[in-house]
Amino acid sequence: MKEPFERVVARHGPTVLRVCRVLLGPHDVDDAWSETFLAALRAYPDLPADANVEAWLVTIAHRKAVDHLRATRRRPLPVEEPPPAGGDITPGPEAGIDDAELWDAVRGLPDKQRQAVAYHYVAGLPYAEVAAILGGTTDAARRAAADGIKNLRRTYPGTITEGART
Amino acid sequence: MNDTEHLDTEHLDRLLSAPADADLLERLHDRLTGQAAAQDLLDVAYTTVDSPVGRLLLAVTPRGLARVAYAREDHDAVLDILAHRLSPRILHAPARLDRVARELDEYFAGRRRTFDLDLDLSLSHGFRQVVQRHLPEIGYGQTRSYREVAELVGNAKAVRAVGTACATNPLPVVVPCHRVLRADGSLGGYVGGAEAKSALLRLEAA
Numbered sequence: 260m261k262e263p264f265e266r267v268v269a270r271h272g273p274t275v276l277r278v279c280r281v282l283l284g285p286h287d288v289d290d291a292w293s294e295t296f297l298a299a300l301r302a303y304p305d306l307p308a309d310a311n312v313e314a315w316l317v318t319i320a321h322r323k324a325v326d327h328l329r330a331t332r333r334r335p336l337p338v339e340e341p342p343p344a345g346g347d348i349t350p351g352p353e354a355g356i357d358d359a360e361l362w363d364a365v366r367g368l369p370d371k372q373r374q375a376v377a378y379h380y381v382a383g384l385p386y387a388e389v390a391a392i393l394g395g396t397t398d399a400a401r402r403a404a405a406d407g408i409k410n411l412r413r414t415y416p417g418t419i420t421e422g423a424r425t
Numbered sequence: 426m427n428d429t430e431h432l433d434t435e436h437l438d439r440l441l442s443a444p445a446d447a448d449l450l451e452r453l454h455d456r457l458t459g460q461a462a463a464q465d466l467l468d469v470a471y472t473t474v475d476s477p478v479g480r481l482l483l484a485v486t487p488r489g490l491a492r493v494a495y496a497r498e499d500h501d502a503v504l505d506i507l508a509h510r511l512s513p514r515i516l517h518a519p520a521r522l523d524r525v526a527r528e529l530d531e532y533f534a535g536r537r538r539t540f541d542l543d544l545d546l547s548l549s550h551g552f553r554q555v556v557q558r559h560l561p562e563i564g565y566g567q568t569r570s571y572r573e574v575a576e577l578v579g580n581a582k583a584v585r586a587v588g589t590a591c592a593t594n595p596l597p598v599v600v601p602c603h604r605v606l607r608a609d610g611s612l613g614g615y616v617g618g619a620e621a622k623s624a625l626l627r628l629e630a631a
Contacts, residue, residue, distance in 0.1 A: 265517050268457065297461065380441060
């Protein structure tokens with residue numbers, strides 16, 4: 260028996276948000292999250308009862324994020340054009356998770372590495388599931404995640420001040 | 426110990442997995458219910474409201490109010506049944522139940538005697554649904570016996586079946602099965618419990 264979709268959103272909404280944040284950056288998550296859950300809601304009645312719901316959602320989020328990145332990269336860079344008046348680009352309250360250097364470092368990763376880090380470390384999926392999403396072997400997924408973490412440790416300023424603790 | 430440490434994988438993971446902001450998630454949830462409704466994907470919208478007879482779960486389909494459930498029915502279990510029998514496309518969407526909640530408020534405040542709501546009786550079938558369709562004919566503040574209701578629906582012998590129809594009413598309070606009593610005037614059963622039944626009768630007698 261399938262549980263109400265509300266419980267799917269409650270249980271996995273935060274994870275999908277964190278995954279989208281890593282894939283797209285902290286300020287571009289809204290559309291990807293919404294499109295992921297809307298697509299999931301549409302397909303939900305046909306999802307096999309024994310499916311791994313989290314892996315299914317992350318797979319949908321992966322496709323939505325890939326679409327977003329493709330669209331963004333196709334868009335020509337604005338050349339000294341003032342932003343259109345009346346545009347409703349309002350910074351959300353999530354602007355607080357602002358460690359610009361962290362997200363810059365994440366954005367600088369090759370797509371595969373960023374995706375592997377998001378699905379294994381942030382979503383907690385085993386490498387076999389990550390490989391199923393990315394295509395390729397489990398070993399390749401493990402390597403991509405390891406390389407991603409290695410690159411982040413290199414490009415993200417490597418020390419964190421922990422206050423006066425210990 | 427020094428006050429800086431090298432960034433290890435675990436710490437990096439923690440940074441990347443920082444908790445999602447609750448306000449943002451709530452905003453996204455609202456947006457999802459709006460988009461779902463606009464695309465005909467919100468098959469069941471529900472909310473819970475407080476009332477003098479305890480917390481009530483209210484659920485609507487695009488056709489109308491489909492379920493009112495008492496807390497003693499176990500709201501999680503009720504949602505599971507709705508997912509199974511109506512559709513698993515269920516979201517918590519209080520705004521879609523504003524009108525139902527308002528009419529119930531007015532009823533419990535003694536300012537409303539009949540409900541003006543579209544009803545979706547698809548959770549009941551056959552004779553039970555026939556009985557439930559007739560129950561609103563028992564006016565506010567009145568009561569009938571199970572036998573009288575059986576006569577009302579044109580099947581005088583179906584007294585026990587009327588009892589079952591009342592006991593399985595998916596829309597208690599709104600479809601007034603609480604107005605049906607035993608022939609000797611004693612309360613009879615009630616899906617919300619005897620206390621709720623007498624509370625509603627007291628309210629309507631005031």
